[in-house]
Amino acid sequence: MPLLELEDVQARYGPIVALHGVSLTVDEGEVVAILGANGAGKTTTLRAISGMVATSGRIAFAGRPLARASPEGVARLGVAHVPEGRGILTELTVWENLRMGAYMRRGGEVKRDLEQMVDHFPWIEERRNQQAGTLSGGEQQMLALARALVARPKLLMLDEPSLGLAPLIVQELFRVVTRLNEEEGLTVLVVEQNANIALGVSSRAYVLEVGRVAVEGPSEELRTHEGVRRSYLGY
Amino acid sequence: MLPLAFSVSELAQQVVFGLAMGGVYASLALALVLIYRTTRVVNFAQGEMAMFTTFIAWTLTENHGFGFWAAFFVTIGIAFLLGVGVERIVIRPFGHASHLTIILVTIALFVVFNGAAQWIWSPESRAFLGPFSAQPFDVGGIAIARQDLGVIAVTLISVTILWAFFRFTKLGLAMRAAAIGPDQSRLLGVRVPWMYALGWGFAAVLGAVSGMMVAPIVFLSPAMMQAVLIYAFAAAVLGGIESPVGAVVGGLLLGVGTTLLGAYAGVTPELELPIAFVVLVLVLLFRPAGLFGRVIVRRV
Amino acid sequence: MRDAARWVGYAVLLVVIAVLPFLVSDFRASQFALVGVFAIALIGLSILTGYTGQISLGHGGFMAIGAYTTAILSTTYGLNDLLTVPIGGVVAGIVGFLFGFPALRLAGVYLALATFALAVIVPSVAIALGDRAGGTAGIILDLPTSPIGALSPDRWLYYVTWAIAIVLFVVAVLFVRGRRGRALRAIRENELAAVAGGVNLTHYKTLAFGVSAFYAGVAGSLYAILNFIVAPGAFPITLSILLLAGLVIGGAGSFLGVLAGAAFVQFVPLYAGDVMGRVTDAAQAVRLPVGDVDPTTPGVPSVVYGLILLVVLFAAPNGVAGLVRRLRGKLRIF
Numbered sequence: 005m006p007l008l009e010l011e012d013v014q015a016r017y018g019p020i021v022a023l024h025g026v027s028l029t030v031d032e033g034e035v036v037a038i039l040g041a042n043g044a045g046k047t048t049t050l051r052a053i054s055g056m057v058a059t060s061g062r063i064a065f066a067g068r069p070l071a072r073a074s075p076e077g078v079a080r081l082g083v084a085h086v087p088e089g090r091g092i093l094t095e096l097t098v099w100e101n102l103r104m105g106a107y108m109r110r111g112g113e114v115k116r117d118l119e120q121m122v123d124h125f126p127w128i129e130e131r132r133n134q135q136a137g138t139l140s141g142g143e144q145q146m147l148a149l150a151r152a153l154v155a156r157p158k159l160l161m162l163d164e165p166s167l168g169l170a171p172l173i174v175q176e177l178f179r180v181v182t183r184l185n186e187e188e189g190l191t192v193l194v195v196e197q198n199a200n201i202a203l204g205v206s207s208r209a210y211v212l213e214v215g216r217v218a219v220e221g222p223s224e225e226l227r228t229h230e231g232v233r234r235s236y237l238g239y
Numbered sequence: 240m241l242p243l244a245f246s247v248s249e250l251a252q253q254v255v256f257g258l259a260m261g262g263v264y265a266s267l268a269l270a271l272v273l274i275y276r277t278t279r280v281v282n283f284a285q286g287e288m289a290m291f292t293t294f295i296a297w298t299l300t301e302n303h304g305f306g307f308w309a310a311f312f313v314t315i316g317i318a319f320l321l322g323v324g325v326e327r328i329v330i331r332p333f334g335h336a337s338h339l340t341i342i343l344v345t346i347a348l349f350v351v352f353n354g355a356a357q358w359i360w361s362p363e364s365r366a367f368l369g370p371f372s373a374q375p376f377d378v379g380g381i382a383i384a385r386q387d388l389g390v391i392a393v394t395l396i397s398v399t400i401l402w403a404f405f406r407f408t409k410l411g412l413a414m415r416a417a418a419i420g421p422d423q424s425r426l427l428g429v430r431v432p433w434m435y436a437l438g439w440g441f442a443a444v445l446g447a448v449s450g451m452m453v454a455p456i457v458f459l460s461p462a463m464m465q466a467v468l469i470y471a472f473a474a475a476v477l478g479g480i481e482s483p484v485g486a487v488v489g490g491l492l493l494g495v496g497t498t499l500l501g502a503y504a505g506v507t508p509e510l511e512l513p514i515a516f517v518v519l520v521l522v523l524l525f526r527p528a529g530l531f532g533r534v535i536v537r538r539v
Numbered sequence: 540m541r542d543a544a545r546w547v548g549y550a551v552l553l554v555v556i557a558v559l560p561f562l563v564s565d566f567r568a569s570q571f572a573l574v575g576v577f578a579i580a581l582i583g584l585s586i587l588t589g590y591t592g593q594i595s596l597g598h599g600g601f602m603a604i605g606a607y608t609t610a611i612l613s614t615t616y617g618l619n620d621l622l623t624v625p626i627g628g629v630v631a632g633i634v635g636f637l638f639g640f641p642a643l644r645l646a647g648v649y650l651a652l653a654t655f656a657l658a659v660i661v662p663s664v665a666i667a668l669g670d671r672a673g674g675t676a677g678i679i680l681d682l683p684t685s686p687i688g689a690l691s692p693d694r695w696l697y698y699v700t701w702a703i704a705i706v707l708f709v710v711a712v713l714f715v716r717g718r719r720g721r722a723l724r725a726i727r728e729n730e731l732a733a734v735a736g737g738v739n740l741t742h743y744k745t746l747a748f749g750v751s752a753f754y755a756g757v758a759g760s761l762y763a764i765l766n767f768i769v770a771p772g773a774f775p776i777t778l779s780i781l782l783l784a785g786l787v788i789g790g791a792g793s794f795l796g797v798l799a800g801a802a803f804v805q806f807v808p809l810y811a812g813d814v815m816g817r818v819t820d821a822a823q824a825v826r827l828p829v830g831d832v833d834p835t836t837p838g839v840p841s842v843v844y845g846l847i848l849l850v851v852l853f854a855a856p857n858g859v860a861g862l863v864r865r866l867r868g869k870l871r872i873f
Contacts, residue, residue: 091426096412104416336856357838361837
């Protein structure tokens with residue numbers, strides 16, 4: 005049974021229909037990418053999973069239907085959603101942001117996990133009490149990722165993590181994600197405009213166009229298939 | 240108008256009294272700021288809710304034989320539940336209604352609480368015995384009213400406890416997060432609507448503290464908190480409506496300022512409020528962000 | 540077709556207003572005259588809150604200013620009381636206009652609180668003025684007289700009040716016509732957009748405040764004449780709140796709405812107690828565990844109209860007039 009399943013999901017913002025019936029699956033331990041141009045519905049797909057937009061159709065997580073779940077309900081089921089633009093709580097400090105990642109957890113392990121984040125991202129130690137809004141874009145993205153990981157999610161969803169970041173930082177970010185996937189089996193669903201790098205880290209990908217799945221398949225194939233590249237991925 | 244010679248001891252007594260009243264204003268101002276920061280609503284009925292809960296405290300001491308402090312803590316609990324209840328039952332159904340509508344809703348609450356208090360307890364004033372004895376405290380040869388010090392102490396303790404709660408506890412952090420970024424907080428598992436309700440609960444507690452501290456001084460009546468609300472509002476705006484520190488400082492300044500004006504500039508009690516009002520208007524004209532705040536009043 | 544219906548409606552209303560005093564006792568006529576007074580105040584409040592969206596909880600204060608102006612001028616200076624009405628309006632209007640300047644810096648709730656402060660303060664100032672304004676006891680005016688033998692003073696004042704109300708309503712309609720009305724409404728919808736569209740915010744907002752206060756002042760003057768006593772206790776903050784509630788419940792902007800609101804302001808405090816009494820009697824009859832309610836208990840009217848206000852805000856935000864409009868809209872399909 006796939007960890008995440010979308011079946012013919014439609015989503016709308018008021019009168020505007022953004023998704024016209026999207027179906028996809030993510031199996032446990034996979035890294036799956038959602039690609040497509042601006043406005044294709046990538047972000048909306050993640051928001052639909054998180055219960056932030058009105059949907060019809062079937063969404064199931066670990067077998068449980070997410071139809072009427074609230075965003076906090078979905079989060080409590082083990083889905084960590086790092087939204088577009090990072091979603092950092094800018095007026096809180098770096099450490100407070102991290103602590104918020106652990107909001108849903110209890111027990112002594114939390115402290116250890118927080119310290120583990122410092123290991124992954126050593127710069128956090130010096131900037132503990134700095135206001136999160138004063139961090140650079142790359143640092144904010146790392147913080148958002150660290151915060152999501154502290155929750156020990158079953159599924160990590162990243163919305164356009166590379167947006168506005170320098171290539172070196174993007175590489176570093178995805179290195180961390182890949183390592184976590186390989187070493188700890190973290191399941192990842194990543195939405196990206198940067199198809200090249202997304203295809204590099206994922207095993208499968210879906211390409212959205214105008215709210216529908218236009219192409220799907222193993223990332224390796226999509227990468228090498230010239231027709232797909234030209235029409236859908238722009239390179 | 241200034242007397243040619245004034246005694247230091249009298250000045251000290253007036254300042255302490257001013258700080259006590261300032262503490263009362265500061266508590267209610269903090270309540271306003273708290274609800275504003277968490278839900279972007281200014282609760283017009285904050286003063287009336289405070290008055291209502293103070294009457295409950297009075298009833299407990301008067302009709303049920305409670306001692307002051309027992310009534311104090313029970314009332315705080317009741318106030319908390321009342322605040323949460325009002326947010327969930329009255330404010331929540333209005334969801335994303337326009338600002339104008341929400342303001343009118345809180346005004347309607349003002350009316351209901353005011354009317355209910357008059358109905359249940361009648362509009363008359365009555366005495367409310369405070370917990371502090373009338374015996375003055377001797378500070379370096381100056382007799383300071385125990386009550387004033389007591390009010391200052393209670394206010395300081397309440398404010399500090401609340402500050403510590405927000406600074407150090409998980410729930411306090413979550414409430415701050417919900418205020419700063421409700422959508423992101425939801426993605427982190429925070430039940431944001433309940434955070435709003437809690438914000439109202441704590442604000443009601445602050446209001447109750449304010450009411451129970453001021454009632455022994457000004458006599459308890461349904462109209463008791465109306466002037467306090469104006470001072471609290473002035474304090475909040477003076478401090479910059481989003482700044483808790485500003486609200487406290489603003490409240491203390493207003494308390495001391497109006498007291499000294501009354502004592503030394505021959506300002507009669509009826510004029511104290513208009514003067515505070517004029518000061519408020521002047522501040523808004525020349526420094527709309529208040530002493531500590533960002534610019535919140537719109538300037539087009 | 541719709542316009543014809545409206546004119547017929549107006550005509551009917553005018554006939555009712557003209558004939559009413561002869562169908563009811565003098566006392567009732569004076570009560571209906573007070574409805575006219577509140578209608579004038581609500582027209583003014585309509586212009587401010589209904590059009591520019593600036594909340595005022597201070598209109599009781601502007602009424603007080605008009606009332607005190609009339610009281611002082613007619614007792615201390617012997618002016619004919621009806622002549623003081625426009626003066627009361629102008630004095631209140633000037634205060635309102637001046638208030639409009641700091642009000643520019645305030646939005647939404649802060650304005651509501653500032654006007655609330657104004658309403659609380661005006662009676663305090665009256666007390667502070669001491670003997671010149673009658674202090675806490677207030678000023679007693681001469682009993683009203685009627686220059687027309689056939690009309691009792693109450694009926695005379697009724698006609699004067701309603702004549703003024705109708706004239707002022709027409710003036711208001713003309714005032715909010717065309718460009719000015721669009722500018723005012725633009726301010727309510729979105730200030731930044733209005734400024735971008737070239738609306739001079741200062742001009743319109745202060746103007747709206749001044750005009751609105753003028754209306755309240757006129758209403759206050761007439762209020763003083765009708766009640767022939769003016770005291771600080773007659774203008775508590777609850778009056779201002781009641782006016783705003785009347786505006787919301789009646790619905791801003793239309794004559795029907797203003798009438799409904801004014802009737803609400805006049806009669807709800809008087810009869811809410813009775814209604815409550817009857818409701819609890821009925822509840823007891825069906826064995827609900829409700830206590831007895833003494834209709835004369837203070838506070839009961841407030842609880843009643845506060846709850847009505849909440850219900851109206853939730854279910855019918857455009858007030859009674861809005862409901863009528865919606866119903867009329869539905870009926871038109873047939």
